Amino acid sequence: MNIFATFPHSTNQRTRLPFSLLLAALFFSSASCSLAEARNSKKQSAEASQASSNEIAPVAREIPLSAATTLPRAIPASQTLKIASTPAPAAQPPVIAQLPPQVLQQGTQISLNGKTLPVAWLRWQEGNEQHFGISDTAAAWLGIELLNSSNPDIQPVNWFSDPQTSPILLKTLFRNPYRYLDLSFLAPQSNLKWQVSGETLTLTSQPAKVVNIREGQGEGGQRFVIDLDRATFWQVDEEENTATLTFTGTADPALIQRFSAQPSSEITALGKKLESVLPFLKAKLENAEAKILKVESSGSQVTLRLKIPESKHLKVSTLPNRLIVDITANAFVERAIVWQPGVIWRSQQVSVGQNRFPVTSLELDPRSGIGLRPIWGNPEGMTGTEPLVKMGRTWQAVAAINGGFFNRNIRQPLGAVRRDGRWFSGPILHRGAIAWDDRGNVKVDRLTLQETVTTATGQRLPITHLNSGYVQAGIARYTPEWGINYTPLTDGEIVVLVQNDLVLERYPGGEHGKTAFPIPPGGYILALRSNSASFDAFAPGTPVAIDSQTFPPDFANYPQIIGAGPLLLFNRQIVLDATDEKFSAAFNQEAAPRSIIATSDRGTIVIAAIHNPPNRRGPTLAELAQLTQKLGFVNALNLDGGSSTSLFLGGHLIDRDPSTAARVHNGIGVYLPPSGQ
Incomplete structure (x- = not known):
């Protein structure tokens, strides 16, 4: 794939090429396009002539196995759901700027066709062009799938493209802690309009029209193919046994009716009366009541509600102008x-x-x-x-x-x-x-910290824990790393304040969780728990020393x-x-x-x-x-x-x-x- 560069428009920075090279490049580009169009036209004519009358579309192929799609099961041709293949738009390379990007604005919230999402965004300038992008780890919230990549500056994605033959290459820009995907390239393809309002990046795209919805079998379960007239951004919300797919678009009432019809109350009541006599009627009734897909349309938003059987998940992928929805046991994408x-x-x-x-x-x-x-x-x-x-x-x-x-x-x-x-x-x-x-x-390795407090008399007392919420009888120690205060974790503790290796004071801790004792700066607190025998060792003014070592020592x-x-x-x-x-x-x-x-x-x-x-x-x-x-x-x-x-x-x-x-x-x-x- 060739990588093209656009250059700043100012005359003092424009790159000049020999006129002969320009003519050669134009001729080669024109000839390549003509040959490609001729091949595509010939291929499509051949495929159309072979299409049978019972196929869903005249030009068809099975969905290829990839990170974004799943091969259907090997089932008879009359039952196989085929995906019509329209020529994918050629993936364009990213714009390569000559000047370092200048950040203009950034925020952590976008509004996508009126829906607010907590997504980090950035607006920046490169040369004479302005760009905008979103955090790549939130790309799935817009229906953009990240593909394998080996270059952190270029991210291949699948968004109504063919991930096998024509992935879209998006430039990235890293500004700690986010890696932003440059969506400026997608804007013309989706008629995406964008503007900044305060801390929010507002994105508005043209609604896609649902042309058709087809049912069939994919690998591992039911498959639905939603044919659209254009690419659109989409979101999935999956909960236990249900999933919702929403996108900006419209659908004909007849299509909505086809995927929302339910048995009438009279038929339901009659079926329940007869189900004991006609067991097969019960199965048909349950199938009608448990309709897998329902389609709703409100304003410029289309919602697909799906019932997900136990142990199954929703997997959504895209091809040019198609949403592919699989209900499968394995929706994980490597x-x-x-x-x-x-x-x-x-x-x-x-x-x-x-x-x-x-x-x-x-x-x-x-x-x-x-x-x-x-x-x-x-x-x-x-x-x-x-x-x-x-x-x-x-x-x-x-x-x-x-x-x-x-x-x-x-x-x-x-x-x-x-x-x-x-x-x-x-x-x-x-x-x-x-x-x-x-x-x-x-x-x-496994780790132990062993601490001992030694008094002026040479008495050595073990410390059970340092700065810990783990409670055990004995002596625990809390330093300023624990926080400004220490609040007793058990009833009846004796709280000993130590600073500069001298005991300052000792207090009854009282009921646990009630009294906060300030930890002396440069010192610590000893919490005596169920250990009244050590009380006399810590009289005010007593010098003390701490010995600390780890096991293993390194x-x-x-x-x-x-x-x-x-x-x-x-x-x-x-x-x-x-x-x-x-x-x-x-x-x-x-x-x-x-x-x-x-x-x-x-x-x-x-x-x-x-x-x-x-x-x-x-x-x-x-x-x-x-x-x-x-x-x-x-x-x-x-x-x-x-x-x-x-x-x-x-x-x-x-x-x-x-x-x-x-x-x-x-x-x-x-x-x-x-x-x-």
Whole structure:
């Protein structure tokens, strides 16, 4: 495919070519177009002459297998739903600017034909031309499908094109944390008008007319093909057993009636009376009442409502002027996108036993300057939870995955969180953890932090936990990393204030959750729980010292640590032992969505979300360990999962509907080097 460049219109910047070259280029272009038109005309005439009278359209072919479409089953020709193939418009290359783009406006909300969507957008200038774009991770909200790519600056997409022969190539522009798709190229094809009003980008497109709706069989279930007179933007909203496909368009009343007719109340009543006598009538009646597709039209919006059988999903793809709707058991689309240098976004399916698990991952290369940091819900302290999307934006991360476990009631961490060499939360129960630095060194193992407080008399008292929501009898320690205050987590605690290695004062904690005690700057609080014997060791004015060490010892050399567990892989071998890490038997056997962080033999770090295969809730820990091994990882750690599982990229979740994701306490944020901004 040739790449053309447009040049600024100012005379002092115009590129001049020899006149002979221009004539040659024009002649070659004209001859190529004429030959292509002749071939297309001859091909279409031949196909039309072979079309049988019972085909849906005179020119037809089966939908090709691709990331966007699914091959129909091998069924008799009289029953096969064929998709008429009209010549796809040639995909045009992106405009290549000579001057660096100048950002004019940006926001986080668009209005698409009157519907408001939380989508990041950008308006910028290149030369004499203005461009606009949206965050690529929100492209699916407009019905734009991202295809495989190896160049972060050019993104192939499928939008009423043929992804096999003529994908559309859109230029991208990265402005941290978003990678914007340049939609200026699509505007002429869709008669798309755009304008900026305050913080909102308003997009208006010409309604598409529904020419016909055809039914048939696709791979795995029912298929509907919606023939349109033009391309249009569309959205899908899928809930349990139902799905809604909406787009800007109009439909004839007769077509709407064909897909909305229901049996009359009299027929329904009669059928119910006779169903015991005529069993076959019951089946026909149920089929009529359970109509799969209903079509509605209001103003300039067409809505298709579909009933989705259990264990099936809606899969929507496009070809020129066609929406293809499949009700199938497997709607997952595999892809691999080089999103930025050092960041590869993958969607793939991995088989473990009889199940195929959908895996969405980001592969991160520290050698490209990619940095990772622990992040959490409340930057002012360790009490609080937030959706991962909000957390990632607060910490200005370009990507993130949920991290360790936490107490949902008190919203406090239950595992290691160490950032830039400071313990914001200590590890618990000798559970799995991952540690790393900015030089690409990574350590994965089970971790213990052992602390001891020594008094002036030489008495050494163990500290059970540091900055943790995990409660155990003994002495816990809370530093300013925990927050401004410490509020007792159990009744009857003794709160000891220490500053500059001297005990300042000790107070009765009273009822848990009631009184907030300020943590001394440069000091800490010791919380004595069910440990009255140590009360006398901390009289005001008593000198004290803290000794702290990790096991294994080299964990202390790493500035960044996140703890979760259980450990899955160590040096390519499965080392899963949930019991040793003090997880319950029920947790060990549960099937649920999972989040992991792993290392590869390529020197990269992978963060991934694994969700449900058909008829399942997700992998068990044993299946998860096998999955990570099949993916070729060297080391792998399980993170918090279930409703916490969330993977964030470029401003949006890329693994699940954000409405189904729970708030989380902490996560792992991903940062690009400054040169990538």
